[in-house]
Amino acid sequence: MKSVFARLASDFLSTIVFLIVYVVTDNVILATSVAIAGAIAQVIYARVRSTSLGYMTYASLALVIVLGTATILTEDPRFVLAKPSIAHFAIGAIMLKRGWMLRYMPPRVTEVIPEYVTAAGYVWAALMFALGAGTIAVAMTGDLKLWAFYVSVVAVGAKIAAFALQYLIFRVIITSRLRAAARA
CATH class of the missing domain: 1.20.58 (Methane Monooxygenase Hydroxylase; Chain G, domain 1)
Structure with missing residues (x-):
């Protein structure tokens, strides 16, 4: 880490x-x-x-x-302020590759819910595109304090929240499927 x-x-x-x-x-x-x-x-x-x-x-x-x-x-600082958006767009484009997340998941996840992992990969790509667009929108204001808040708090916070939400959703789905399989 x-x-x-x-x-x-x-x-x-x-x-x-x-x-x-x-x-x-x-x-x-x-x-x-x-x-x-x-x-x-x-x-x-x-x-x-x-x-x-x-x-x-x-x-x-x-x-x-x-x-x-x-x-x-x-x-005009807006050119430099837009730089993080390019990284978000590039990462988002890479994340459009079907199944990109599967290699990063524990075996239990890839065995039980691979279709959800693939769908989550597309959600992550959409998040990256949204954050990139947000960075450009905030950069266009030229307000450095707002930009610094967006890049350091909003963008990072959105990724942490998305990771936590994904973890919880995956955990609930896997637990549900394993319980159903045990009953059958």
Whole structure:
């Protein structure tokens, strides 16, 4: 679990740095420049350590540079604020693959309710698309405090709530099916 959070922090480091520098200085150019430099430094550091970098790392770097440059040229932070939505859309598109969740489920779940797991995968994809659209809508307001709240509380909270709801639903369905099988 610790490695998952470390990976998430690493993936969103440039966004976190941007937000902190912008809140402290109220200077979008400085915040964006520091975020771009941080993303580049992060990749260089990984290369020096001979850490293999995945496609998502390079895609994230490209997004930071392209959207950051647009932000610097226009002095409008909405370009950088929209970056998390692209990640949500990409993940949502990957989640449209039928049965993607099956490999992440315990054997009991895949044996008893595989059809529900497949359906839940599509629900997760819809959630990612909704969160991505929400991120863009909030970014378009240009309100950094609202954006920070949405990205850190609403988006994360929605994923935690979805996970908890999925767990409860799966547990109830599995228990019900196992009891019915035992009676038969």
